[in-house]
Ligand SMILES: Nc1ncnc2c1ncn2[C@@H]1O[C@H](COP(=O)(O)OP(=O)(O)OP(=O)(O)O)[C@@H](O)[C@H]1O
């Protein structure tokens with residue numbers, strides 16, 4: 265599976281970009297602020313319906329434009345399909361299309377072209393709050409237990425309704441029990457899918473860490489939820505926390521509080537890991553994400569690597585390059601220093617395609 269054509273319109277500073285990437289390594293170089301990350305963001309948008317930089321998609325629209333869009337032609341199993349996503353400035357609505365038709369859901373759209381992104385902000389996976397790690401779990405769930413995505417939507421809806429009822433009508437509102445029953449059944453399904461995703465991830469990530477960081481360090485990755493295992497216990501806990509949830513205007517118990525606990529030698533990574541160890545953890549989690557999606561889907565996800573040369577120490581560059589050397593799928597990599605990628609001997613010869621971005625315009629780079 266690989267992307268054979270990319271067409272972007274009014275994505276950040278990229279007014280109009282059309283190009284045909286190669287099936288393996290695509291190196292996109294350019295000075296700071298020229299549009300490299302925006303290019304990857306545009307590709308990611310058409311594959312996943314999301315951005316890896318923001319949850320407010322209107323930010324992606326070129327200032328002053330009414331619509332932004334991204335379209336990919338994806339080659340797979342001898343055939344090809346086209347998928348596109350448009351964003352409207354007014355209201356921010358997303359319009360997804362697969363071969364010109366509206367997909368049954370955004371999850372059905374996002375599952376078509378597996379893609380894994382690796383960008384500098386992602387160190388938050390290891391250093392930041394739990395939201396990043398839940399999103400990682402959910403990206404894995406999307407590809408390993410697609411139907412469970414509907415459980416999550418149903419859970420969130422029930423949770424909001426119950427909170428609304430609590431806050432507007434109080435702890436004796438008659439519909440609370442009904443919402444809580446839905447929260448329990450959908451919430452447990454979400455937990456089950458995430459626990460499974462976590463198990464798949466942890467195995468690969470722990471191994472990868474062993475290779476990337478020092479072999480004497482041990483990474484442990486495990487799923488953490490405050491949701492009780494049985495329906496009865498969960499329902500009782502919800503009923504008992506009505507007062508608190510009402511007062512705090514938020515729901516204390518549920519999968520929306522889940523986390524993926526990361527420990528280095530038995531201590532919380534957030535508290536003890538060094539900068540280099542945080543990077544190694546993130547790289548390990550990413551390697552796991554790629555591996556798990558590949559195993560589940562039978563296709564290699566397209567890899568987007570943003571800003572590869574920035575503040576990389578030598579050891580990590582080597583770890584990254586050897587990791588990339590093992591990748592058999594399509595890779596898009598941005599850098600301000602293409603010569604650095606060259607000197608590491610990555611993807612030489614006809615496997616490699618070079619492009620350059622300057623002030624929002626893409627050209628084929630002359631070797
Ligand atoms: N909605 C928008 N409309 C127009 N321009 C935008 C919009 N959002 C961001 N920009 C601009 O687009 C330019 C390209 O940003 P981008 O993040 O893609 O640069 P980059 O090449 O990745 O740079 P760096 O090497 O510093 O990461 C920046 O000048 C940014 O200010």
Ligand SMILES: [Mg+2]
Pocket residue numbers: 300301302570571
């Ligand atoms: Mg950038």
